[in-house]
Amino acid sequence: MKLSGISPGSGNFMAALALLSYTEFAGRLKNNDFSDTNSRRNFDSFFCDLGTDYQTFLSNHNAYRIFRCGLAHVYYVKRDCTIHITQKTGTKLGIGYDGSKYFFIVETYFQDFKKAFINLESILFP
Numbered sequence: 001m002k003l004s005g006i007s008p009g010s011g012n013f014m015a016a017l018a019l020l021s022y023t024e025f026a027g028r029l030k031n032n033d034f035s036d037t038n039s040r041r042n043f044d045s046f047f048c049d050l051g052t053d054y055q056t057f058l059s060n061h062n063a064y065r066i067f068r069c070g071l072a073h074v075y076y077v078k079r080d081c082t083i084h085i086t087q088k089t090g091t092k093l094g095i096g097y098d099g100s101k102y103f104f105i106v107e108t109y110f111q112d113f114k115k116a117f118i119n120l121e122s123i124l125f126p
Contacts, residue, residue, distance in 0.1 A: 011085065012083045012084060012085045012104075012106055013071065013075070013076075013083055015085065015106045015110075016067070016071060016083050016104045016106055016109075017071040017072060019106065019109050019110060019113055020043075020067055020068040020071060020072070021068070021072065022113065022117075023043055023046050023047055023050075023068070023113065024039055024042055024043040024046070024064075024068060025042075026046040026049075026113075026116070026117055026120060027041070027042030027043050027044070027045040027046035027047070028042045029120065029124065030042075030045055030046055030049070030120055030124075031045055039064075040064045040065075043063075043064045043068055044058060044063075044064060046116065046120070047063060047064075049116040049119070049120065050094075050109075050112040050113060050115075050116050051112055051116075053092065053093050054093065054095070054112070057093065057095065057096055057097070060097075061097060061102075063095060065078065066078045066079050066102065067081075067095065067102075067104065077102060077104070079101070079102050080100075080101040080102065081101060081102035081103060081104065082101065082102075082103050082104075083103070083104045083106070084103070084104070084105050084106065084107075085105075085106045085107060086105070086106075086107050087105055087107050087108050091103070091105060091108065092108070093105075093108065093109075093112075094106070094107075094108035094109025094110070094111070094112055094113075095109055
């Protein structure tokens with residue numbers, strides 16, 4: 001049975017939500033800012049650390065509202081979107097827009113997140 005078009009047991013949604021929440025938390029660590037009023041600023045700050053392609057995506061799309069808030073508050077991305085666990089052929093970003101719909105690739109986003117977090121860790125704890 002599908003509820004709201006989402007197959008039961010789909011770990012891809014939980015993994016995407018966790019990674020997006022960790023992105024915000026990593027921004028809090030980076031900025032030493034644990035105020036609830038700066039959630040988007042903290043998210044965007046660390047999201048940009050994932051790479052220049054993520055910075056470009058962020059300059060054209062509100063990733064915090066569309067993805068992070070969508071998954072955290074309404075349990076789905078706020079736009080037409082597919083969420084995959086494994087890498088989509090020809091996609092170098094873990095998050096994006098293909099011209100007709102948004103996508104999130106857990107495996108790719110995690111790899112980019114992991115690199116950025118290791119870098120942050122080396123800055124915070126030299």
